[in-house]
Amino acid sequence: MRIRPVGAHALLLDCDDADQVEAWRAELWHRRDAGELTAREIVPAAVTVLLDGVPDPAATAARIAGWRPRNTSRGADSVEVRVPTVYDGADLPAVADHWGVDVPDVVARLRRTEFRVAFCGFAPGFAYLTGLPRELAVPRLATPRTRVPAGSVALAGPYAGIYPTASPGGWLLVGRTDLPLFDVHADPPARLAPGTRVRLVETR
Structure with a gap:
């Protein structure tokens, strides 16, 4: 460092x-x-x-x-947010093809992964989630969509993310959630802060 x-x-x-x-x-x-x-x-x-x-x-x-950081590799003392997720994203087949598995295997992997918010950016409330192995990094779309609906769960590079509001975007869509992630009137406005552990819990 x-x-x-x-x-x-x-x-x-x-x-x-x-x-x-x-x-x-x-x-x-x-x-x-x-x-x-x-x-x-x-x-x-x-x-x-x-x-x-x-x-x-x-x-x-x-x-x-002169300081040395504590061991935070698992983030056991951080808050966990469970995000109810419907796994029906348009790009699930593309992710499965890139990973060399079938769609149920992609969903199973995402369900069992403990993600962590590494940092926030791109849009208010948008959290970059780490937790997937780097060998499972996926490319962004060659041509971004002009509108990605709010609540879309997506992958790009080594990260997962959830669009807090509707916006253009080139990430691969794997699911969606109804959980509000950003409210300007809330304190704090963003539900997901750096260090937060996140589980994408399957719902139907």
């Missing part, structure tokens, strides 16, 4: 992989809650963690360099 200054009051942690991002995300959130770290925002991404609103970046970087 490498720490770089970003602007006058921010730091960027360059991590080796998604597991290291989650380990540092959890550690920094813990340190902030304990009053050991001052940062307005701690934002994980694919291979970085951004700390914004840091009063003294140089001193903070020196403290972080």
Whole structure:
């Protein structure tokens, strides 16, 4: 892990992989809650963690360099959200073909996977879920759909995701859910936050 200054009051942690991002995300959130770290925002991404609103970046970087993140590989202490999912996505056959299995095997794999929110982006409330082996990464559509319905459960690259609102998108659709994922009037507005464990529970 490498720490770089970003602007006058921010730091960027360059991590080796998604597991290291989650380990540092959890550690920094813990340190902030304990009053050991001052940062307005701690934002994980694919291979970085951004700390914004840091009063003294140089001193903070020196403290972080002396810390070691706790083991969060399973995220056992995090919240779990069970997402009721109907597995009827238009792209299930394409995923099955890419994985070299049949459609019931794809559904079985998704049902038994414990996903974790790695980071959020693309649209408010859209969470990038890790948990599938990297060898099961799937390509995006060559031509994105102009409209993907809200609640669509989809795959792209090594990630799974759920569209919180209707939008264009090029991910492969494997199912759908009626669970609301983003409400601007709720506190917090997004149901899925980094570190949250997610189960895509089959429903009919």
